[in-house]
Amino acid sequence: MNTLIDVQIACDTDQQGYSVPNDDLLQHWADSALTALDISDKEVTLRFVDADESQSLNLTYRGKDKPTNVLSFPFECPPDIPLNLLGDLVICVPVIHQEAAEQRKKVNDHFAHMIVHGILHLLGYDHIDNEEAETMERLETSILAQLGIDDPYQEL
Numbered sequence: 001m002n003t004l005i006d007v008q009i010a011c012d013t014d015q016q017g018y019s020v021p022n023d024d025l026l027q028h029w030a031d032s033a034l035t036a037l038d039i040s041d042k043e044v045t046l047r048f049v050d051a052d053e054s055q056s057l058n059l060t061y062r063g064k065d066k067p068t069n070v071l072s073f074p075f076e077c078p079p080d081i082p083l084n085l086l087g088d089l090v091i092c093v094p095v096i097h098q099e100a101a102e103q104r105k106k107v108n109d110h111f112a113h114m115i116v117h118g119i120l121h122l123l124g125y126d127h128i129d130n131e132e133a134e135t136m137e138r139l140e141t142s143i144l145a146q147l148g149i150d151d152p153y154q155e156l
Contacts, residue, residue, distance in 0.1 A: 042086045043083075113144060
C-alpha cells in the first residue's frame with residue numbers, strides 16, 4: 001500500500017536548528033496509518049511550518065491565537081470527481097520539537113504521532129467528546145505500537 005505524500009517544507013529549519021524527518025519515514029508513517037484502517041491509494045500533503053504560520057492558520061480556522069502541533073484540513077471533493085486526496089496536514093516544526101522535549105519523547109516519535117493523529121482527523125476521527133477521544137486514542141496507540149513507538153498518552 002502506498003500513500004502519495006506531497007512534502008512541503010515552508011520553514012527555515014537550519015536557522016532554527018530543528019530537523020524534519022526524511023521522506024522515507026514520513027511515507028512509512030502515513031502508509032502505516034492508512035494500512036491499519038485498510039485504506040489505500042490516498043494522497044496527503046504534509047506541510048512543515050514555523051510558529052508564525054501555524055499561529056496564523058490556527059487563529060483563522062480555529063479561533064486560537066497560538067501555534068499548535070498539527071492542523072488538519074480535509075479535502076471535500078465533489079462526488080462526481082474521482083480524486084484520492086484526503087487533505088493537508090500543517091505541522092509546526094518548533095512546536096513538535098518543544099513538546100517532544102517537554103514530554104521527554106524522541107522527536108521523530110512525536111512527529112510520527114502527529115502524522116498518525118492528523119491522518120485520523122482527515123478521515124473524520126475526532127476527540128471532541130470522551131467517547132470519540134477514546135476511540136481515536138486507541139487507534140493512534142495501536143498504529144504507533146506497530147511502529148515500535150510507546151503510547152503517547154501514558155503518564156511519564
